[in-house]
Amino acid sequence: MFVSTLDTTIEFLKGVGPKRAELFQKELGIFTYEDLLNFFPFRYIDRTRFYKINELDPELPYVQILGRITSKEQIGEKHKKRLVARLTDDTGSIELVWFQSLKWVDENVTKGKVYIVFGKPTVFNGSFSISHPDLENYPRPATITGNLRLQPVYHSTEKLKKFFLDSKGIQKLQTLLIEQNLKEIVETIPSHILEKYQMAGRKEALLNIHFPKDVKSLKSAERRLKFEELFFIQLQLLHNKQLREMRFKGHSFDIVGERINTFYKEILPFELTNAQKRVIKEIRLDTQRGIQMNRLVQGDVGSGKTVVALMSMLLASDNGYQACMMAPTEILARQHYQSIVDLLKDRLVKVAILTGSSTKKQRTQLHSELEAGEIDILVGTHALIEDKVVFKNLGLVVIDEQHRFGVEQRAKLWRKNLTPPHILVMTATPIPRTLAMTLYGDLDVSIIDELPVGRKPIETRHLYEGQRLRMFGFMKEEIKKGRQVYIVYPLIKESEKLDLLHLEAGIEQLSYHFLLPDYQISIVHGKMSNADKQFEMQRFIDHKTQIMVATTVIEVGVNVPNASVMVIENAERFGLSQLHQLRGRVGRGAEQSFCILMSGNKLSPDGKLRLETMVKTNNGFEISEIDLQLRGPGDISGTQQSGVLELKLADLAKDQQILQEARNTVIETLSTDPNLENPQNSLLRTYLSKRSRGIAFDKIS
Template sequence: MPATNPKNPESASASTPPKAAAKKPAKPAASIESKLAKLGLRTDMDLVLHLPMRYEDETQIVPIREACLRGGHVSQVEGVVTKNEIAYKPRRQLLVSIADETSDIQLRFMNFYGSQVKQLAEGTRVRARAEVRHGFFGAEMVHPVYKIVNEGAPLPNALTPVYPAGEGLSQTVLRRAIADAMRRVDWTDTVPQSVRTRLNLAEFQPAVRLLHYPPPDVDEHALTERTHPAWNRVKFDELLAQQLSLKRAQQARREKGAPSLAAVGQLSEAFLKVLPFALTGAQQRVVKEIRADLVEDYPMQRLLQGDVGSGKTVVAALAAAQAIDSGYQAALMAPTEILAEQHFRKIAAWMEPLGVKVAWLTGSLKKKEKQAASELVESGQAQLVVGTHALIQDTVQFAKLGIVIVDEQHRFGVGQRLLLRNKGSDGLVPHQLMMSATPIPRTLAMTYYADLEVSIIDELPPGRSPIVTRAIDQNRRDEVIERVHAAALEGRQAYWVCPLIEESEALQLQTATETFETLAASLPDLVVGLVHGRMKPAEKQAIMDGFSAGEVHVLVATTVIEVGVDVPNASLMVIEHAERFGLSQLHQLRGRVGRGSAASVCLLLYQSPLGPVAKQRLMTMRETTDGFEIARRDLEIRGPGEFLGARQSGQAMLRFANLETDQWIVEQARDVAAWLLDAGTPEFDAIVDAHLQRWLGGREEFLKV
């Protein structure tokens, strides 16, 4: 990117030589506007809040000799071109040598325009900035940012901002657009003076101006690390907008009517009596919270989170029982057919002996079966419906839907969850219980789930065995196969999970089908099964049934067994190419073992050499089985966007606040949002409107449903 400052747009770089640019006609404004729009910069305030991603220090020149001695650092040097040539080995490249009174250095351009060759002619004075490397021909800068200057040309007196840019948008264009926008926007502060004083917040306009145009005496470390008071003000405003929007969404939902599911009657009581185990204290607490919500005449919006194997399905079944006791239907939607079928089999086994009709509805059903299931749902004969995305199709109509239970909710998009919620009748919105086996760190819950009530099952059922986790190099596969064989001879079963179904030349990973064939040949005295997502449901279920019954000793699978599969006799888990999986997925897979009383082991097979992120993940898996600790570390590694599946979930990601380091600001923003909304005065409502308009600009489709 060109190293320019707002006062000196006449700069050049390897990608935008000024002489070449000068020959071209100016681009029409509409073209620049469309490019800005691609970055989400449609209004003046969007531009004003398009803050620098970093700053470059162009305020000083380092003698070339000094820059060479401290190689590996970014330095700015100035010198006269002494040599200019195009080399053709090992590839076509432009080599330019510049020298000052202390030494010389080579500038190397692998991609260049013909005009640059003339521009960097011998005798030209050049100011260049890049990391200094020591190559085969001595010290060099590769593709430096450079300017053609006159001797004694003044240096910038402040740090130069560098903005996130899109294709065809130079830093010069962005800086000019931002400067123009700053002259036009309304700078009225949307945070009350009393709040600014109490929280020691900088005023909005000075803070934003400082970030765009840092003064010479600014604390450079605080600016680049984003700990400067100006950054804290921007982070606070961003988090406040998020809190206000989510809390407003919560208020709007509470204004909608929902069926009051007040009866905890015969079915609920009978269900608890037939369970072959007692609820844990955590389950009892969560059931109490949900029951209190379901009595209300506004829709429950509760997130139920608990670690792998903590017993969320039982809690969901009790919520469904309360709806059925109250004369309503319940629907449970899962993201995959294998998970939906696990729920269906488990809940039907509990409920049907008690006289409850449980329907099964998925996309793979034959037309007649699907129609028959839909008729049961529409007539109200099916009191509980379990299925996949098929539940939200237009052809499926509920007679009297009281509660919607969504498992692994982060795997569904906003639109999908909304369609199921809209299946209510008589203008009422059904209650919604969302379940997640991926524990959500507290700070994340306070921000992205600020509009939900959160229940946590933080206790595992008694009798679960601890899981020992080991990381093993792929070179020791034979030892691992022998361990699987030994476990089977002791009467135990094993999972062997692979990341791909078919061969991929790009990734060179062991495939599920190849692993299945290898294990079947290596373990001729054992029954080895194979399950993957592309199998027909009947084939898949036959293998799963055989594994559950103990007839299949080793189950080779893709991640279709990530959630929902419960085989207490399975005590060994082998995860092939564990370095390719995320932390959350590894934790979910490991949770398939340790469900019985036998000591359980999870072996993470990896391919050397490991990258730093993969090392971190495997180390975390070895060190802890605590889902919340794993989630916290996962958030550190991946950030909230990827952690939440944000593109799919439709949540507005934070641009400036960092949930790891800015938790204190999250708490401040949450409290101020509650104070502004609870006041309910016209004055405060206007403040809230202005703040949301500034930060979201009407883009409240990001609000979760």
């Protein structure tokens, strides 16, 4: 088996050694030559311009000067020593100052020699100086990585800098690595794909990403490496999807029987939207194919995903199978359970709930009934994955807000039947198209893009602290009409105690304006027990309280159609997606609802854009695209935990076209050559074999 020198441990690169290697591993996750090669610059400094000394300005971020060292001396005593050199050109002179590594600098900086000097100019006592400048010999050596026009700048850390592994130090190692190992860089993308998109080869791209000849070469390198990154993510996702469809024969739901027909024709109290009907049809077709369904249903807050899930579970029941629905929190699980029970009106199937707070007696009875097949639909939290939970014949698993569950937690549900159950994943977090293609690229995607008939768009207003009395007055008007109000405070991650104090201060403020007994307040926050939270929420649901003061614990899972006002305090502290989720707690009844965003007077540009976006639109998908631009993919939907989105160069907000090209190319390749047996696809076959850690390539038959 061929072993590349790029697999060599970083310790053996000249200038690294054991201590620096350990730091590279801990600080940057760099273990091998290949890892260092794939550690790309995050920006570049234009080294084409030389400044004259009389052109210097303290406002300049950096300058490059060509001059001669005319003097050099060490000044000061013991720990306060510094080395000062004078650099002169034909317009004047400037001081170069070093406070560290004085012996090395003294030995390597020669009086009378011409240098290229690079650094940040500062003014001290009326004169310009540069501290710890970069010095290069003039003329620059003509090596393959020399004559830099665009100097790469690499991320570093304080610990690395102590070992002289700042950006300049990393650049030197990259220079050495590439000069010694350029011939070891092998191509990863087949030539016919490179030709189709007129892309640079990998060797050329890696050389120009670290040491670009010019802007054109840099752009070409970036495009090639971004395509490669996105292409191989799509290849893995879509190949896994192909494998799963061929390997995992699914239950075939051939019957549309009495339960689903009775529910649709006699019990369902409203007309389904066209979007709901379309998604149910897609699920129906999926479950007839005899292979395991894996479908993601995206739907904005209040779009009716629960009804779609229920009808899918009734379809399973009509075909003799059990179904379960797993939610990330007890509040949300109970909400789904109650919605399903209310919709079914105690008819057609038996529904049960299992959560962490279910008693031992309840669990014993439930386990027995479930294993006997007496429970048709089980709703619950993580408790569903416990080994004691045994189904007689599980045919469909519905997972709400999948990103809140770990991979292993989800997999435990699949294993609860010899034939894997169909999987329906739901999310109320609208996902930008590029993120969905990358994060859920192996799933079939359905979108519910209509709200139920009669739903009025929520009016959103942005008020500043000085308009608080106006906000309180509006709350009172709505409560007089018999409506209810949420007030949500931000959860400050650094200090939950601080958050509770903030919430308590808010309650104190409210008590001045909303006196007992005219107004009753429910209080819910993350420090409360589940039982206490449930008690307080139930009081609000039963209309025993008019105002619910809460932290973001109510972001999902509270459905009170009578609540018409959502007040979000310090709204500028929330992300767009979270603001949209919170707003979705109102507008669930027939009455006009309102969302009031309270903020301080000083807003960052991003904070201002978020609040303006919320006022302008109710469209969750439009909001998600702006959120992606602002935050990047790592913070949306918990995707930083997914392992899929560890992108080095590609930006899902900006590189939509490259992603689409990459995905289309993979689809085209796998449709014509599913096993990648064509010699022109041998590089792709090798890649997948390596990713399966030495296991023989999985063949689709």
